[in-house]
Amino acid sequence: xxxxxxxxxxxxxxxxxxxxxxxxxxxxxxxxxxxxxxxxxxxxxxxxxxxxxxxxxxxxxxxxxxxxxxxxxxxxxxxxxxxxxxxxxxxxxxxxxxxxxxxxxxxxxxxxxxxxxxxxxxxxxxxxxxxxxxxxxxxxxxxxxxxxxxxxxxxxxxxxxxxxxxxxxxxxxxxxxxxxxxxxxxxxxxxxxxxxxxxxxxxxxxxxxxxxxxxxxxxxxxxxxxxxxxxxxxxxxxxxxxxxxxxxxxxxxxxxxxxxxxxxxxxxxxxxxxxxxxxxxxxxxxxxxxxxxxxxxxxxxxxxxxxxxxxxxxxxxxxxxxxxxxxxxxxxxxxxxxxxxxxxxxxxxxx
Amino acid sequence: xxxxxxxxxxxxxxxxxxxxxxxxxxxxxxxxxxxxxxxxxxxxxxxxxxxxxxxxxxxxxxxxxxxxxxxxxxxxxxxxxxxxxxxxxxxxxxxxxxxxxxxxxxxxxxx
Numbered sequence: 431x432x433x434x435x436x437x438x439x440x441x442x443x444x445x446x447x448x449x450x451x452x453x454x455x456x457x458x459x460x461x462x463x464x465x466x467x468x469x470x471x472x473x474x475x476x477x478x479x480x481x482x483x484x485x486x487x488x489x490x491x492x493x494x495x496x497x498x499x500x501x502x503x504x505x506x507x508x509x510x511x512x513x514x515x516x517x518x519x520x521x522x523x524x525x526x527x528x529x530x531x532x533x534x535x536x537x538x539x540x541x542x543x544x545x546x547x548x549x550x551x552x553x554x555x556x557x558x559x560x561x562x563x564x565x566x567x568x569x570x571x572x573x574x575x576x577x578x579x580x581x582x583x584x585x586x587x588x589x590x591x592x593x594x595x596x597x598x599x600x601x602x603x604x605x606x607x608x609x610x611x612x613x614x615x616x617x618x619x620x621x622x623x624x625x626x627x628x629x630x631x632x633x634x635x636x637x638x639x640x641x642x643x644x645x646x647x648x649x650x651x652x653x654x655x656x657x658x659x660x661x662x663x664x665x666x667x668x669x670x671x672x673x674x675x676x677x678x679x680x681x682x683x684x685x686x687x688x689x690x691x692x693x694x695x696x697x698x699x700x701x702x703x704x705x706x707x708x709x710x711x712x713x714x715x716x717x718x719x720x721x722x723x724x725x726x727x728x729x730x731x732x733x734x735x736x737x738x739x740x741x742x743x744x745x746x747x748x749x750x751x752x753x754x755x756x757x758x759x760x761x762x763x764x765x766x767x768x769x770x771x772x773x774x775x776x777x778x779x780x781x
Numbered sequence: 782x783x784x785x786x787x788x789x790x791x792x793x794x795x796x797x798x799x800x801x802x803x804x805x806x807x808x809x810x811x812x813x814x815x816x817x818x819x820x821x822x823x824x825x826x827x828x829x830x831x832x833x834x835x836x837x838x839x840x841x842x843x844x845x846x847x848x849x850x851x852x853x854x855x856x857x858x859x860x861x862x863x864x865x866x867x868x869x870x871x872x873x874x875x876x877x878x879x880x881x882x883x884x885x886x887x888x889x890x891x892x
Contacts, residue, residue: 596855597855598857600857601857639855641852641853643852645849645852645853646853647853648824648850648853648854648855649824649854652819652823652824652825652854653854653855656825656854656855657855698793702793
């Protein structure tokens, strides 16, 4: 598997305009499949508009210790884009006045940002009630300086959301890299040891499941049951919930779909599974995504496609929630990924 | 180039069979959907049974459909292969158990 990002490999899919061209042309341009906008219009849901803001999702940088095959961020060790302390300060100013009750930190591996702990401490003081860190698990075992992360998360009552594509070594390592499974298991056991994921514990530990290939996730509850059984029996691991998340056809997953000649079938599967009921709760309707350099987006996927919010306010430095909330959400064919079946969001299914 | 009898993209058109016989087609798909819901058996168990039968019936559409369905349900490739062996064992067993009929006939006819 690749050890460098698409960007470092100079792969043309790293160019966001190239991704937009692929998503707008081909089977969508010749009318074989309806565009996402057309689908929304059928149920009078166009243009898509925000509801009450609940989640501020901040991307602390694209640097990561892993190079996962399906990564929509194209993250990796070679990505140097990380949030500066000045931009973090601007985010803190917003956190103090926002209506959003949840702060969702993501990356890359957000813990690799040198000011990650300072930011968590400051944001914690600002009184956020639900505080999510999206941890890839292996970071906890990557270097001595990260070994105490479980204790640090506990101290700030951070809700840990971690990726785990399968309960078997083979499937996990194929998607996320050799050795990832064993390190992830060890990290989960360490989180359990400080009280995370235990029944009745308020230290929340949820897992994220992404399919390891060109297929959609199955029923979230069924998968959760299988994950819980296998992880408990094999490794005595406990966790709270499993979020089944659909892979969106952008960045490295798009590159994989095209290279493996699965792109058209995958898009057909997404369009076939379109569920208008999922549209009402897609995450762009209650989330603002902030990039490492402070730009604002409707979601993390639009961030990776460089589709900034359609608002006068486009940067955290100029943040104005009232103005921002009065915007149309930018959509394209990748949005079918969030509306397929039971829907998909960073918090799992939505319908 | 010769045109194959089976075209993988025809699977997507399966639903169209209702166009020429709406009531029966709809009844079939309602029944089909109901069968695969969680019941006394889990949807996962049903998917593995379907995969094994897809192979004994040698239906390429069903094989494509239930391989994908299995992946979606987190079923491993080892589990899928074992399920196919169950189908194969029943197929070969069904052939071989008729050997008793052959033996009966030989015993009856031979002096």
